[in-house]
Amino acid sequence: xKKVLPEGKYMQAGPPTSVVLVxxxxxxxxxxxxxxxxxxxxxxxxxxxCIGVAPKRYSHDLIVRQGEFAVNVPSAEIVEEMxxxxxxxxxxxxxxxxxxxxxxxxxxxxxPLITECYGHLECRVVQGYTCGDHxxxxxxxxxxxxxxxxxxxxxxxxxxxxxxxxxxxxSYHTVKKL
Numbered sequence: 001x002k003k004v005l006p007e008g009k010y011m012q013a014g015p016p017t018s019v020v021l022v023x024x025x026x027x028x029x030x031x032x033x034x035x036x037x038x039x040x041x042x043x044x045x046x047x048x049x050c051i052g053v054a055p056k057r058y059s060h061d062l063i064v065r066q067g068e069f070a071v072n073v074p075s076a077e078i079v080e081e082m083x084x085x086x087x088x089x090x091x092x093x094x095x096x097x098x099x100x101x102x103x104x105x106x107x108x109x110x111x112p113l114i115t116e117c118y119g120h121l122e123c124r125v126v127q128g129y130t131c132g133d134h135x136x137x138x139x140x141x142x143x144x145x146x147x148x149x150x151x152x153x154x155x156x157x158x159x160x161x162x163x164x165x166x167x168x169x170x171s172y173h174t175v176k177k178l
Contacts, residue, residue, distance in 0.1 A: 033085040033090070
C-alpha cells in the first residue's frame with residue numbers, strides 16, 4: 001500500500017542526494033564554503049553541472065558576483081567538517097579556520113579547492129535561474145582533479161574507495177557495492 005504524502009513532504013518520495021562542499025570567494029579573495037545537497041551533472045559537452053543555492057545564503061551572492069565556484073566532493077571521513085560548513089554562515093566565521101579544512105589553489109579559478117575532498121570541479125557560471133525558494137546556478141567545468149586512489153587505471157571513480165556522502169533529512173550515508 002502506498003502512502004499519499006502532503007505537499008510539505010513531497011521530497012520524501014525522492015531519492016537521497018549527493019552532498020558537495022562548494023567553495024567561492026569574495027571580491028578580495030576571502031574564501032567561503034557552503035554544504036549543498038542540490039548538485040547535478042547536466043551536460044557532457046560542454047561539461048556542465050548545476051547547484052541550487054538559496055538567495056539568502058552568503059555564498060549565493062559571492063558565486064553570482066564572482067562568476068565562479070568549485071565543487072569539492074567530500075568522503076565519509078570528513079562528514080563532521082562537511083556538516084559544520086552547512087550549519088554556520090561565512091558571514092560570521094571563516095569555515096576553513098573553524099573546521100581545519102585546508103584550502104588549496106585551483107588550476108584555473110580563484111576559488112580554492114579543499115584538500116581533504118577527493119574530487120574537484122572548477123566551474124565558471126554560465127546561467128542562473130530562480131526556481132522557487134532556490135537559485136539554480138549552471139557552471140561550466142573548466143578544470144577537474146581527483147585523488148589518485150579514488151580512481152582506477154582507466155580514471156573511473158571507484159565509489160567504494162572514494163566513499164562519497166549521500167543524505168536525506170541530514171542523515172548522512174555512503175555507498176557499498178551491491
